Amino acid sequence: MSKPRCYTVGVSELTHSSAKFTGRLLNDGGLPTKLWFGYDGLTKSWHQKTPAWWVPEVPWEKSYVQYGLSYATKHNMFCCSWNEDGFYYSGNHVFWLPRPLEPDEGSPFLILTGSGVFDNGTYTFLATTDVRCTLYALVGTRKPYINKKIQMDQGVAFRHDPELVFNWKFKILQQEEGDSIGHTFIIPWEYYNVTYWFLLMGSVDGKVSPSISPFFKFRRLPLPQLTTVPAFGITDTEAYIGGKLQQDWGQGVYLRLRWTRYDEYDNYSPVVGPFRSMWQLTEKIKELDSETQYKHAIIGSHDKDMVKYGWSQPLYFTTEGPPFGPEETYICYASGNTYWGQGRNALWSLARQGFNYVNYKGSALQACIRDYYNQYMLFRAAVRFDTNIIPAGSKINSVRLCFRSKYYNVGGGAKLGCHPLFLEFNDWDYTYSIATFQQIVALPHQLAEYYYPDYTEYEWLELDLDPSVFQYILTGERTKIAIIDERDRLDNPPGYGRGFWMSYGTVSFKAYLEVKSQPPL
Amino acid sequence: MAKLSGMPAAHIIQSYKKILDFYEWKGIPVCRRWPRSPGRLRNPAVMATSARFSYISSQPKNLSTDLITAYHDIPSNVGWTWKDFMVSFWFKGRKRVSLIPPE
Numbered sequence: 001m002s003k004p005r006c007y008t009v010g011v012s013e014l015t016h017s018s019a020k021f022t023g024r025l026l027n028d029g030g031l032p033t034k035l036w037f038g039y040d041g042l043t044k045s046w047h048q049k050t051p052a053w054w055v056p057e058v059p060w061e062k063s064y065v066q067y068g069l070s071y072a073t074k075h076n077m078f079c080c081s082w083n084e085d086g087f088y089y090s091g092n093h094v095f096w097l098p099r100p101l102e103p104d105e106g107s108p109f110l111i112l113t114g115s116g117v118f119d120n121g122t123y124t125f126l127a128t129t130d131v132r133c134t135l136y137a138l139v140g141t142r143k144p145y146i147n148k149k150i151q152m153d154q155g156v157a158f159r160h161d162p163e164l165v166f167n168w169k170f171k172i173l174q175q176e177e178g179d180s181i182g183h184t185f186i187i188p189w190e191y192y193n194v195t196y197w198f199l200l201m202g203s204v205d206g207k208v209s210p211s212i213s214p215f216f217k218f219r220r221l222p223l224p225q226l227t228t229v230p231a232f233g234i235t236d237t238e239a240y241i242g243g244k245l246q247q248d249w250g251q252g253v254y255l256r257l258r259w260t261r262y263d264e265y266d267n268y269s270p271v272v273g274p275f276r277s278m279w280q281l282t283e284k285i286k287e288l289d290s291e292t293q294y295k296h297a298i299i300g301s302h303d304k305d306m307v308k309y310g311w312s313q314p315l316y317f318t319t320e321g322p323p324f325g326p327e328e329t330y331i332c333y334a335s336g337n338t339y340w341g342q343g344r345n346a347l348w349s350l351a352r353q354g355f356n357y358v359n360y361k362g363s364a365l366q367a368c369i370r371d372y373y374n375q376y377m378l379f380r381a382a383v384r385f386d387t388n389i390i391p392a393g394s395k396i397n398s399v400r401l402c403f404r405s406k407y408y409n410v411g412g413g414a415k416l417g418c419h420p421l422f423l424e425f426n427d428w429d430y431t432y433s434i435a436t437f438q439q440i441v442a443l444p445h446q447l448a449e450y451y452y453p454d455y456t457e458y459e460w461l462e463l464d465l466d467p468s469v470f471q472y473i474l475t476g477e478r479t480k481i482a483i484i485d486e487r488d489r490l491d492n493p494p495g496y497g498r499g500f501w502m503s504y505g506t507v508s509f510k511a512y513l514e515v516k517s518q519p520p521l
Numbered sequence: 522m523a524k525l526s527g528m529p530a531a532h533i534i535q536s537y538k539k540i541l542d543f544y545e546w547k548g549i550p551v552c553r554r555w556p557r558s559p560g561r562l563r564n565p566a567v568m569a570t571s572a573r574f575s576y577i578s579s580q581p582k583n584l585s586t587d588l589i590t591a592y593h594d595i596p597s598n599v600g601w602t603w604k605d606f607m608v609s610f611w612f613k614g615r616k617r618v619s620l621i622p623p624e
Binding site: 108109110111112113114115130138143144145146147148153154156161162163164165166167168169170199201208210211212213214215216217 | 577
């Protein structure tokens with residue numbers, strides 16, 4: 001029995017980070033023997049060991065590829081063996097690993113154009129290069145800074161080329177596949193008011209290009225807060241801006257039109273104005289679209305070249321009108337004086353119920369009322385409603401006309417429904433045909449049997465007026481309404497009665513207007 | 522190049538114009554032969570670089586306004602113009618910029 005003997009064959013298959021060790025066991029001394037390699041390197045100066053192997057036979061040659069070496073320093077390698085009688089270390093081999101091969105450098109590229117647009121949540125950047133290449137973008141939120149490299153040598157400062165430092169966060173590959181002239185990058189952004197920086201790098205023909213692009217940046221501003229101009233009198237079709245504009249009047253006013261909500265960053269129409277008078281401004285505002293949001297700014301100047309004075313803080317507004325309060329419901333009863341008109345057949349009472357037993361002695365108007373025995377005519381009644389309880393300037397949302405009606409056609413002639421009915425308002429110009437027979441007369445049980453009856457009982461009707469007639473509901477003063485048919489159109493408007501109907505009226509049957517409106521603030 | 526014990530007087534330097542070149546190197550006054558142009562035939566690598574430099578020097582007129590603005594916006598307080606950055610980034614931009622990856 002004796003110590004084993006081994007032999008270091010050598011090192012082969014050198015790369016910049018690995019080497020193949022080879023050793024041979026010459027004699028195991030008649031005992032079970034282990035074999036391994038020892039080496040040292042750059043990172044750890046003491047000897048390292050490979051795994052140890054039991055020797056199956058003698059002689060036995062073993063090769064092992066060791067990774068994790070460095071080409072920056074020299075290495076020692078030797079073969080070791082062991083059995084119960086002792087260790088044996090063979091000769092030491094010194095070797096150096098080759099330097100890694102530098103990859104072939106690709107051609108440089110130059111960015112010729114580069115511009116980007118904001119999309120929905122992303123920033124699309126388009127670039128063109130002078131050669132075909134494959135690019136990727138390194139994106140970060142920190143501004144690249146310059147690092148002046150200074151080397152102190154024996155107290156003397158040596159200034160080297162400046163070095164740019166860039167902290168990048170994520171990498172975006174171009175959308176195009178392969179080398180191309182045009183390059184598209186879709187860069188997601190997350191935060192408003194944060195500048196994103198990015199630069200482009202890449203390869204040409206599969207080889208890394210030494211070139212980079214300059215630093216590009218983009219910054220998404222938050223949406224401007226839409227505020228209401230302290231204005232009054234703004235309606236859907238016509239508006240004029242008071243308040244602040246009037247204070248600055250005489251200084252010149254610019255209006256800038258904003259076309260869509262998502263273009264407010266820099267896409268404005270050309271500047272219009274300045275307006276030197278309220279009339280000029282009013283004429284311009286008449287052209288505005290109520291569906292569009294606008295932006296205006298004021299500058300103080302008497303000069304045509306007003307831009308050099310800068311813009312004031314811009315205000316945004318729509319032409320929807322001045323701010324209104326919450327919606328309220330107003331019940332506007334018929335007021336004391338009842339208007340009468342002339343007509344022929346229909347009998348409509350907006351005022352009250354029991355007029356047909358009135359022994360009528362006279363009238364302020366000719367032939368508008370018949371006597372007790374010939375009571376089939378009461379028509380073209382006009383009633384004045386107390387809409388003066390609605391604050392002036394209110395925005396009317398809905399109007400419901402509630403009244404009690406009866407129809408007589410005792411004398412024959414055209415039946416109910418043969419002629420379209422009209423609502424007439426204050427001006428009596430007979431132009432507003434806003435209701436048809438079916439819309440006004442809600443008498444289903446009678447209509448089922450007699451579609452064109454000669455006679456109807458009293459019915460309580462509630463007629464929702466069309467929004468197109470809201471403009472005739474006067475706020476702050478009383479409103480006159482009449483129901484006529486087309487044969488009642490006369491050249492003269494109805495005149496005054498003396499209000500005697502009211503003396504017979506009962507409140508429960510009194511006609512009224514139910515107006516839902518928002519008062520101005 | 523020869524090290525000198527001290528920089529000679531200005532009129533002496535002037536008298537050796539186009540013969541000797543006096544300057545300071547690392548704070549040491551030195552003297553060398555007056556530099557001469559090597560002529561047209563240069564080292565092949567230098568000639569190749571010259572051709573590339575000629576190409577990149579002709580490119581600024583092809584750049585868009587946005588690109589020029591981007592070169593202008595490069596943070597610099599070392600007296601480089603935007604054309605300097607353009608040429609430098611084109612030649613060896615990867616070595617000019619130290620990229621710090623995300624942690």
